[in-house]
Amino acid sequence: MSDLPLKKQIIQKAIELFNQRGFFDIRMRDISSALDISVGSVTYHFKSKEALMESIYRYMLKTLEGLDISGRLFQKKGEELEVAQVYLSYMQQFRFFFQDTLDIIRTYPQIGQQHRQQVLEELNIIKNILYMQAGKGTLAAEPAPGIYDTLAEMIWQSLHFWFARQTILGNTEPGWGDALRTIGHLVYPYLSEERKAENLEIMPGIGLAK
Template sequence: MSDTKKRIREAALSLFNTQGLVNVRLQHIADGAGMSVGNLAYHYRNKETIVAALYQELSQQLRDLMKEFQIVPLFEHWNRQILQTYGFQSHYIFFFLDTLEIIRAYPAIGRSYRAYLHWQEAQLRQSLEFNVARGALIPPPFPEAYSQLARHIRASQDGWFTRRIICEEASLDQEAYAADTWSLIRPFFTPMGEREFAQIHLPLYDPTWLSQPGPSDS
């Protein structure tokens, strides 16, 4: 049964990613999985249960990644976490392109996702505060500065694919994703943070980006 369920989820994920959630019916998924609708319904009674299973996969992978990163959130580890987050989001891209439709249609998923977002922001804020304490980031320039930055990082990453597609920006690769995320953090670098950042091998799409001085250089 587990192999059959996996085949169903893989077929659904491929269709959701390429055609959009609202355009896919159970018949399409059954055809993609090579089975009848009745057989599919034995394993997943409706589309919501399939979406919920895919969301559970995604959220667990993202939580595990964030927990691993939190152990030692140095810049090198942070960059690895950013690139792996891109990988998970691109693999489940339908969820980030159709987020509003999903949480409206499936309230239980919406509640779970909102709880995850609050948890994610708290973890990001702790990582920022850790890097302030070790001297890689400047002290907060105003109250709640790093709470706001954590929120901006989360919003930028979760809405990244939608924004790039709407604006018809050519690059949807991890280099652009990493560069956009780091561009939010770099204004808070100390000279120590700049030196550490310069030692990371970043897959950036703009080779001149690293050479541009940040505020801490002035």
């Protein structure tokens, strides 16, 4: 038996089961059986599956905050793609949510409201990275107003729905190299000529180039 408080054990076991079988296929009884405790012990801490999901979402936000992505200065070569890989690892930890995002936020509007705010923050981080790199000369000057905002949304979509993509296409592996290659391809046309040359050195080391 784990030394963790029972509430944390329930959260961790729920995440594990959700990742294995999908959020909507797991009942509170499944979680209690996996922990070898009564259903009442689970519902004592979480009155409903919605209450459990709300706690898990708070845990997701706390985990993401601990990665300190927004605090990076992006002074190393390839750091942007390194951050994308960190985010993908985070998504892998909670992949059930990113595979069933739409159904979860429709079922639980409160979580949907929180997630929309989180998405806006993530978009702002990506936009800031792009404009920061344009200011440094790593990216070319924005070809037309709004293009980098659109690019930020394309990058976010590629990351956020990557695991759903893998499931739809029948891929059982996370495919992180392919995900990073996709991000690299989205950004590549806007890189300065010097940075394009640098990326030829960076890409093979992180699985972006064949």
